[in-house]
Structure formats: C-alpha cells, structure tokens
Amino acid sequence: MADIKKSMDWIIDILRNDQSPDGSWDYPFDTGISTDAYMIILLRTLELHDEELIQGLCRRILNQQEKNGAWKLFYDEGDGNVSATLEAYYALLYSGYYAKEDKRLRAAKKFVLAHGGLREVSTFTKIILAITGQYQWPDVTPMPVELILLPADFPVNFYSFSVFGRANIAPIMILAAKEFSLKTKKSPDLSDLYLNRFEEDSWIRSNEWRSFLSFLENGIKSLVGLPDELHRLAIDRAKKYMLGRIEPDGTLYSYYSCTFLMIFALLSLGYKKTDTLITNAVAGIKSMKCEINGLPHMQYTTADVWNTSLIGYALQSAGVSPEDPIAANANRYLLSRQQHKFGDWVIHNPNSLPGGWGFSNIDTRLPDVDDTTASLRSISRIVPPENDSWERGISWTISMQNDDGGWPAFEKNADSKLVEYLPLEKAKFLLMDPSCADLTGRTLEFFGNYTNLPQNHPSIKKGIRWLRRDQKNDGSWYGRWGICYIYGTWAAITGLSAAGVSRSDTAVQKGLDWLRRIQNKDGGWGESCHSDTQNKYIPLGSSTIVHTAWALDSLIIASNHPTAEIQRGINYLVHSVGKEDWTMDYPKGQGMGGAFYIHYHSYRYIFPLLTLAHYHKKFNI
Secondary structure (H helix, E strand, O other), X not given: OHHHHHHHHHHHHHHHHHOOOOOOOOOOEEOOOHHHHHHHHHHHHOOOOOHHHHHXXXXXXXXXXXXXXXXXXXXXXXXXXXXXXXXXXXXXXXXXXXXXXXXXXXXXXXXXXHOOHHHHOOHHHHHHHHHOOOOOOOOOOOOOHHHHHXXXXXXXXXXXXXXXXXXXXXXXXXXXXXXXXXXXXXXOOOHHHOOOOOOOOOOOOOHHHHHHHHHHHHHHHOOOOOHHHHHHHHHHHHHHHHHOOEOOOOOEOOOHHHHHHHHHHHHHOOOOOOOHHHHHHHHHHHOOEEEEXXXXXXXXXXXXXXXXXXHHHHHHHOOOOOOOHHHHHHHHHHHHOOOOOOOHHHHOXXXXXXXXXXXXXXXXXXXXXXXXXXXXXXXXXXXXXXXXXXHHHHHHHHHOOOOOOOOOOOOOOEOOHHHHHOOOOOHHHHHOEOOOHHHHHHHHHHHHHHOOOOOOOHHHHHHHHHHHHHOOOOOOOOOOOEOOHHHHHHHHHHHHHHOOOOOOOHHHHHHHHHXXXXXXOOOOEEEOOXXXXXXXXXXXXXXXXXXXXHHHXXXXXXXXXXXXXXXXXXXXXXXXXXXXXXXXXXXOEEEEOOOEEEEEOOHHHHHHHHHHHHHHHHHOO
C-alpha cells in the first residue's frame, strides 16, 4: 500500500509541476529525426538562415546515430532504417556544417549503399528528394491530380481517402503534376547514392499498382472536358483544398508533413518564397518546436489536447479533486478546445453538428473520436448531463460510428480497401481510417462508465458485435494507434467490461488468457514495434511500464481479487516508474506501421497512475 501510494504521489507531483499556465500539458510528441531533417532541408531550400536552429537540429540528429552509421525508428529495428538514414545524411550535408568526408557521414553513406541506395528508400522520401532536385519524377505520375475531380460515386475518389491521407496527397498531386524540383547553391549532390545511375528510377514496383493506376486513368477519361482544362481545374481544386484548411497558425491541419508539402506545392504554383502564405506556414511549423534533452525537436504536431485529456482523467481517477487547481485548470482548458467548425468529417457524416475535440493545441477543424471521449472523461466530473458541451460531444461521438459497428479515428466509413493498391507503401495506414479495436473499445468504455446510455443502446450493441468479430484467434486484438496487440487488447477488454459483457464471456476470457501468457518473468509486459509489420504479437524482450500498465488494467477490471499475475505486475510497476533506460523512450504509439512511430513523453506518467489508481480503488490496497 505504501509503495503504491508513494508511486502515485510521485507521479502527481511531477504532473503538478509540469502543467503549463493555460492548464494544458505540452509534453513532446516525439517522432524521431525525420521532421528534424526535413526542417533543415526546408530552411536551406527557402534560403532562410536560422543557423541556431539548424545547428541544434544537426546535433540532435547526430546524437541518435548508431555505431554502424545508421538511424533507427525504434530500438530493436535491426541494423537500421534506410529511409531515415538517407534523410539524416541529406539534411546534415545540406546544413553545410558537415562534409561527405566526415566519418559519421561516410558511415551513413556506406549503410545506405549496402541497403540498396536511393532506389530502396520509401516513396515519401523519394518525393522529398524529387522536389529538392535529388531524384527524378517518374514518367507515369504516381497519383494523377485529376483524381480530385472523380465523382463521389466512383469506386475510388479523393474523399475515399482518410482526411490525414488527403492532407498529404493534395500537395503531392500538385507537385507530381508540375514535376516540381527546386535546388539551391547549397544543395548537395546525392547522385553517388545510386547503385546504378543509369537504372530506371523505381517508383511503382508491382503490377497491382500499375493495374490500379490504369483503373484510375479510365475513370479520369470518363470526365467531361478537354484534358488540359481538366488538368488546370484539378490543380486549382487541389490548391483550394489546401488553402481552405489552413489553421490560424499557418499550418495545414497543424501537421508537419502536409504543411511542408504545401509550401513546395505553393512554390510550384508560382508563389514567391516570401509570400505570406509560405512565411506563415514556416512560422507555424517552427512554433511546434520543442526541446528534448536540451536539443530542439520539430514535432509532427503538438499533443496538448491529448496529453491534457488523459492526464486530467488520470489525476481525477487517482483521487485529485475536480476543484483542485491542477484538475480545474485542465478541464477549463479542455472546454475551451471543443470544436465548433464543420470539418471534412461532415462529408461522410452529414447529419451531425460539431462537438468533438482535436489532438493538438492548434487544431480547430479536425476532431477525432479518441480525443473526444478522452476529453469528455476528464470533464465528466464537472459538467452536468444536460450541459451543452457534454451533449454535443456525446452526439458527435455516436454519429461517428461506422456502418460496420466499430469506430474510426477521424472519418466515418473511410475504409475502402481499393486505396491499398495506390503506389504508396503503408497505404492502409495513410489512406484508410477503418474501425479499430482501440477506438471501439475506448468508446464503449466511455459510454459504459461515464454516460447514461443503456447497455442495450443500438450503438453499444453494434460496437460489442464488432469487437467480437475483430478478435484474433489467439485472443488478442490489434490496436491501430498504439503498440500494438497489448494496446488493442486492453482497450477491447475494458470496453467490453464497461458495456456490460461478463468477465466470464468467452471473448473476454480469451483476451485475459492471452495477456497472462505473454507476461514476462519480471512481472511486466513489453511489445515490439515489429508487431504492426508482422501482423502478430512480437515480444520486445524487455518490459515497459506503459505496456505493463495496459495489461494490468485489463486484468484488474476482470478480477475480484489481486491474482498472482496482478501482484507481480504491480510489483514491477511500482519499482519501475522512476527508472531511466531505453524502454522509457521506446515508442508506444504509431501513425504508420514500419515508418512512423511516436514516443509520447506523457505516457510514462498517465497509464501507470491510472492503473495504480484502479488497483487501489478496486482492492482497497
């Protein structure tokens, strides 16, 4: 009991100290070094001489280089990641502070060449290279801009994609249509990274992709109008799509990648480097800079709403009064961030009013189901059921349920399997927003524990049925936005339990048995990022406090007394919350399996606190 209370108090004190004056928490949204590399490339291309920032980003990049010269996306990735290594190498060269003769860059070059050279980097990296003059645009456009003109009844159209996919695709289509390329006097020469310079530049690598492009082209040919007119109309529509979704800080949807691409797309359309749209966009992404271990990191976006909603909920679950300034200020901040604008979500969900919450401090038009239920959990102790904010949030969340019964993140029914054939690796992560166990489970958990919705409500019944269908043969569930099967199984079990499904239910028992089987000898749990590319649970080989908290929370929910597995897990948790090793920095979130992983600096506090609070409350220990 003393150790549990001591651990909880230690976390609460840290959170109290780290809260921002506006009531939020701005813990870093850490996605590795790619955005740092892109920032150097962007500043040099625009000839903006922010040398202090460039030098700081270079130091951060070099600080994460492996002994073999490579960069990794996660600790146990293997030898390294060729795309990340190429991006780091390119940025360091472009900075002008490091030459090819530098031993660290020689090692990076050796790694890239040993892993296939430029031809083997990701499609997104090739796009970065193409727009900065280091790679040839393909003869066949990977995604014709006329796609944006296809009608809604065509099997694949612009709005078949997820909103986060569209935000990146719109500028890419413009850039590809223009075959835009911009070099400067400081541009390095990467031609020595081709294994065979005379070999055809490879963009489209499969017959399936080529067949799908032919399918799109046939649809485009059916459009009424002269080809040149359609081409101009399509470019104009893509431009309007971007400009119509710029946030007050100048970014496109508050995301780094699509803002970066938008800047280059605007340049390709004739905008000057000094145009207000471009300078505001640069200022916007600069404003998302944070500091990690004394070095700058360009965040992909900020995570203030997500951090604050989860922390506010965890603190109040741990016994902090809603009147305590730490909770009251957090909830005041969250209420100020509820959205009132119609975003792209209305395209597939036209019968709902706004009422959701977004992810970042900047976001005004891109709500998501996860942030909405998390924010509602936190404010649930201070708003009455008839409160307008509460009712609008509940209504919007219910309206976002997919036709299959599950919940997506951003957009309803944006799950066409056809988009997987588009010429982008990991297209299912970028272009689809399907129902997933983590979103569905947490939504059910919210409805079951924090609202007056009856257990026989049609949305709850449909959600339960979807989770039953989605369970894997081994008893686990896959979590789309976290790592991975432990995450999804935690969300599913806690959601089913809150929705009234008995702990003796076969699906629940299978999930619990799976969690018990994968517990480590030290009492903890840990899962590798490899799980999401191998489509099965891959053990990390070490325990992490976040994976342990998720697994334990599931077992606690379904137990009448602290079992041996729970006791071992709690023992691991209370003796590990303050440790500092590589497992604390290991990604627990992902945006694109195999390419984009997230280390949430807040998670080490949120989920252990929540699990210890649930353990203490349930067992009075």
